[in-house]
Amino acid sequence: MIVVGAGPVGLALAAELALGGVSVRVLERRDSPDPAMRAQSINVPTAEALDRRGLLPALERIQRETLGVAGFRFTGHFAGMPLDPGLVDWADPELAAHTAVEGARMIPQPRLEELLAGHAERLGVHVRRGVEVTALEDTGSGVVVGTNTGSLRAGWVVGCDGGHSTVRRLAGIPFPGTDPEITGYQAVVDMADPEKLADGWSWSPQGVYRYGPQPGRVATVEFDGGPADRSAPVTLADVQSSLRRVSGTDVTLTGLRAAPTRWSDNTRQAATYRSGRVFLAGDAAHVHPPFGGQGLNLGVGDAVNLGWKLAAVASGRAREALLDTYDAERRPVGAWVLDWTRAQIGVLRGDPKSGALRGVLADLLGTRDGTTYAVKQIAGVTQRVSLPGAHPWTGRYVPDVLLSDGTRLSDHAHEGGFLLLDRTAGAVFGELAAGRARVVRDDGAGVAGALVRPDGVVVWASDTTDPVGLEPALRQWAGSDLLSYR
Structure with a gap:
């Protein structure tokens, strides 16, 4: 690979x-x-x-x-x-x-x-x-x-x-896609006269600039049709010129603390x-x-x-x-x-x-x-994958799950692979998933069971002990011979 x-x-x-x-x-x-x-x-x-x-x-x-x-x-x-x-x-x-x-x-x-x-x-x-x-x-x-x-x-x-x-x-x-219409700069600088800039975001007919929140951090946006050569090295003079144009001040930059960047809206x-x-x-x-x-x-x-x-x-x-x-x-x-x-x-x-x-x-x-x-x-908490299933967790990134032993479900995912949370008294879900997912048994309250992909997406969940839907989800995602990675 x-x-x-x-x-x-x-x-x-x-x-x-x-x-x-x-x-x-x-x-x-x-x-x-x-x-x-x-x-x-x-x-x-x-x-x-x-x-x-x-x-x-x-x-x-x-x-x-x-x-x-x-x-x-x-x-x-x-x-x-x-x-x-x-x-x-x-x-x-x-x-x-x-x-x-x-x-x-x-x-x-x-x-x-x-x-x-x-x-x-x-x-x-x-x-x-x-x-x-x-x-x-x-x-x-x-x-x-x-x-x-x-x-x-x-x-x-x-x-x-x-x-x-x-x-x-x-x-x-x-x-x-769409072509750029702006040129933006971002840098952390030393300046001789920071009092000339307003904190936060400020607008002017020439563009927009931001000062802060970290000391010396500045960003500018100019609607100039985009940079002629975005890959060209960014100099202190480039950042100062842009900042002066959009702020309408003669602020003076004296040094760069980090490598600045130039960007656009391409x-x-x-x-x-x-x-x-x-x-x-x-x-x-x-x-x-x-x-x-x-x-x-x-x-x-x-x-x-x-x-x-x-x-x-x-x-x-x-x-x-x-x-x-x-x-x-x-x-x-x-x-x-x-x-x-x-x-x-x-x-x-x-x-x-x-x-x-x-x-x-x-x-x-x-x-x-x-x-x-x-x-x-x-x-990003609203992101979801379109998957079959009526449970509100299905298709979403698995939420925080605190287990009765004091660990979290994510603590059991360090080695990759599928996870199956099983809170049924008879380990009903775990028996079905044996060899295809790492089963995490828990006697705490909450959702009865959930099958979680290695990327954190829940592909099946249930609030009851009924395993309906679990086997199809296992076949579709984990496969009959897809073992957990470790």
């Missing part, structure tokens, strides 16, 4: 493949990790995916080091309009069901990448740096990958190599996430404006969805038809994120019509219902 790209998505995918018992090589064209400033937070599904692999303590430590506090309720913003945590209905069932990771959300992308690199390495994943893919041939029984260091062969290849994906281009997969989604034995994940499959770090989270969701499926098929434990569910399940989530970020670009514009729309949205987001809705969307 070859994964192209050693960013967070590629590393997360490689780790899931390794948990599935598959030998995987990661090819990365860069000689060292990218230090550029990117996403500053992760959503609930991403945090829970890492929690299921035993990484929650490390995430909590990173948040404490980042913020200086342990507890923090992340809300975010919509088009620069902050969402007031005091207006959120934290007792909303969809929010209240996912609180175990609330101390592990403010995770800067470089720290997340470092964490995932260590996780993958412990699982035996080897990352080859300085290797650039130059050719790709799907032979029908495998893939020949040409690189600057020679040719490699693999059964399957996954492109996690970013918005300018070489894998996507060589596979001939179209990338339709918004595209691959026509298919799979072509034969070649797959796309992360920015290789979809690009959009970076508001709220949605791209990072969307990519990690791709990785954990595809990882266990591809491992099961590659090792002969499941039929290839299982792989068709990857595009079917992840494409709708990707399309939603594209529209969610596109909408924010429309609201950010400095023209009178967009300003009026921003005022209407500000009123809506100033209500309890409006803020709660937006926070749930940003947090």
Whole structure:
């Protein structure tokens, strides 16, 4: 198995493949990790995916080091309009069901990448740096990958190599969407006169800027038709010039504390996430404006969805038809994120019509219902997969489940594989799932049973001891001979 790209998505995918018992090589064209400033937070599904692999303590430590506090309720913003945590209905069932990771959300992308690199390495994943893919041939029984260091062969290849994906281009997969109209910069800087900038988000006819919340953090947005060369190095002068234009001040920047980034609202989604034995994940499959770090989270969701499926098929434990569910399940989530970020670009514009729309949205987001809705969307707790079954858990990421022995259900998922929660007196569910899922017996109160995929999606649940529907779910997802990974 070859994964192209050693960013967070590629590393997360490689780790899931390794948990599935598959030998995987990661090819990365860069000689060292990218230090550029990117996403500053992760959503609930991403945090829970890492929690299921035993990484929650490390995430909590990173948040404490980042913020200086342990507890923090992340809300975010919509088009620069902050969402007031005091207006959120934290007792909303969809929010209240996912609180175990609330101390592990403010995770800067470089720290997340470092964490995932260590996780993958412990699982035996080897990352080859300085290797650039130059050719790709799907032979029908495998893939020949040409690189600057020679040719490699693999059964399957996954492109996690970013918005300018070489894998996507060589596979001939179209990338339709909308062209950019903005140029954005993000940086952490030293400045001589910070008093010239207003805290938070500020609008002007020239664009939008944000100062804070971390000391020295600045971001700008200009509606200038998009950058002429997004790949060109970003200099201190670039950031200062943009900040001066949109703020209308002569603020002076004196240094960069972190590698700055340039971005746009180029918004595209691959026509298919799979072509034969070649797959796309992360920015290789979809690009959009970076508001709220949605791209990072969307990519990690791709990785954990595809990882266990591809491992099961590659090792002969499941039929290839299982792989068709990857595009079917992840494409709708990707399309939603594209529209969610596109909408924010429309609201950010400095023209009178967009300003009026921003005022209407500000009123809506100033209500309890409006803020709660937006926070749930940003947090990712409303995401679901369309699956048969009437139980409210079916198709959703498994909520926090505290067991009578003091552990949580996620504590039993560190080694991957399917989990079956069984709270029946006679272990009725566990007998059916023997050899196909790791059975977690519990005598606590709550849902009687739930079958959870390796990616955290519940494919069957029941409030009674009646096992109706469990066997079909086991056959469809776990397969008669698909054993738990460890």
